[in-house]
Amino acid sequence: MATLNIHIKGVSIMSLKSKAPLLSIATSILLALFIAQASAKPNSVETNEDYSMSIYPELLELRRDLFKHPEASGEEKRTSSIAANYLRDLGLEVKTNIGGYGVVGILEGSKDGKHIAWRSDMDAAKFEFGEHENHNAAHVCGHDVHTTIGLGIAKTLSQKAKNLPGTVYFLFQPAEESQQGAKAMINDGLFDMIQPDEIYAAHVGPMPTGVIFTSTGNLFSHSRYINIEFTGTGDAEALSEMVNAMMASVTRVKSPDQFTNLLNTSDPKLGLGNPETIYQDYVLFGGRPNVKNSDNKLVLSAELFTSEHQDIELVMDNLEQQIRVSKFADRFSSIQALHEREGVNNNAELVRQTSHLIKSSYGDDAIQDNFGQVPFASEDFGHFQKTVPGVYFFIGTANAEKGNVAFPHMPNFEVDEMVIHHGVSRFSSLIEHRLQQ
Ligand SMILES: [Zn+2]
Incomplete structure (x- = not known):
């Protein structure tokens, strides 16, 4: 509210009223004009x-x-x-x-x-x-x-x-x-x-x-593209399956079906206005890893969304540990987080x-x-x-x-x-x- 203006309005009207009976006709006309002008400026x-x-x-x-x-x-x-x-x-x-x-x-x-x-x-x-x-x-x-x-x-x-x-x-x-x-x-x-x-x-x-x-x-969620690189281009499908399963293993979402319907973000029970909202404490990927085949290497990437910033590092450590004990451990080169938003x-x-x-x-x-x-x-x-x-x-x-x-x-x-x-x-x-x- 424009407290300042309400105050000014109150003061000016009161002082005009109290002085009006003592004013000459000419001054009254000038004042009337002034008031008319003032009221023409609603702002x-x-x-x-x-x-x-x-x-x-x-x-x-x-x-x-x-x-x-x-x-x-x-x-x-x-x-x-x-x-x-x-x-x-x-x-x-x-x-x-x-x-x-x-x-x-x-x-x-x-x-x-x-x-x-x-x-x-x-x-x-x-x-x-x-x-x-x-x-x-x-x-x-x-x-x-x-x-x-x-x-x-x-x-x-x-x-x-x-x-x-x-x-x-x-x-x-x-x-x-x-x-x-x-x-x-x-x-x-x-x-x-x-x-x-x-x-x-x-x-x-x-x-x-x-x-x-x-x-x-x-x-908003914290998000990064997670790129995982393997040497050689063989077994692309098996690698994709394995990484997809690992991503699923680190996913943490309350009510997955309701979560992905973004209209639920405004639902009174599920949405962001409720302290018990399903849109908190989550980790998930935006879909299956995309596989790129180039320069004798395979790069698997997927977008990660987390409610807490520190979960990005934790997810990467977890994925790396799983890959290092997997049957493709020998081909693992690196895991990186890109494109910070x-x-x-x-x-x-x-x-x-x-x-x-x-x-x-x-x-x-x-x-x-x-x-x-x-x-x-x-x-x-x-x-x-x-x-x-x-x-x-x-x-x-x-x-x-x-x-x-x-x-x-x-x-x-x-x-x-x-x-x-x-x-x-x-x-x-x-x-x-x-x-x-
Ligand atoms: Zn926008």
Whole structure:
């Protein structure tokens, strides 16, 4: 809630009322004009909730335009230029082409204070299924919504910049899907340009619309490609069978059938909102090992997902021990873990403080604890969190009545667009509060 503005509104109305009987007619007319003008600027008197609703039609149009023009990782030319122009129109200083098509908008408050960054990702996902109006990508992960929410927050906060301390940085990141964009922006000097004290981001998910979920640490599984190399190219099938059986022997999943149906991540009993969720304490591979035959060697690889980081090493040690006592021990060359995905690393103290802020502004149900780690998915937001403490949130966009129940990247993924209003309102309030801490 915009506590600061409510306070100002109360003071100004009271003082005007008490002085009015003593004023000349001319002054009264001038005052009437002033009041009329002031009320024509809803931003100065309304809460973020109301302001976000007032710009919702404009944001809806913006989101639908982005949705119709999806751009794959590294190709976000149009999307980034829309974001940059929108920020310029708000009067922000704008930097472009950071690590590809990355954009940063800088909103200065009226006095010194904290520096808070809000990151939105812009890219669409490369095609995994079906046709989509001749595009090679589609917004099946909701980054069109994230971009819209980021711009909506920028508009909401820019209306009240005169009353805000500090600085807000709006980051529009390219290439999240390819897990390259965060690193690219940082390597291109992002943190020489800006020095945020805290960084935040949100991703839409299959929980009820507007409800925010988060927790300390990683919200995603840790994952690596495990490559196992053998000399010689014979017995490929037998080796594949053996390694597959070894992978099965280290697998640890509660309710395997339910686990792989990712819609269960939002199930009240099985899902991430329940302390007893099945999406915790797990180790599993993404499928049978893929066998590559080259240079007189066989390389077997499969993707490993674990809820805990330390399980990666334990799994590799276990597999190596099993191979070393197997009938193919003589041909074993190496086992390696490749392609680390960063995930997120939420700061415990900021999770505690931001959860408290959202609850006190929007009620206890507005934010809930996330238990467990989403499998088969990741993020590159953690690259920013290596330098700047921050929190990554999920925000629900599922509305059973409207039939919006899908999980990102599923063929039937569809958002309840009201998430834009809730996201703009709730996260504007969050940033506003954090600037004043
Ligand atoms: Zn995504």
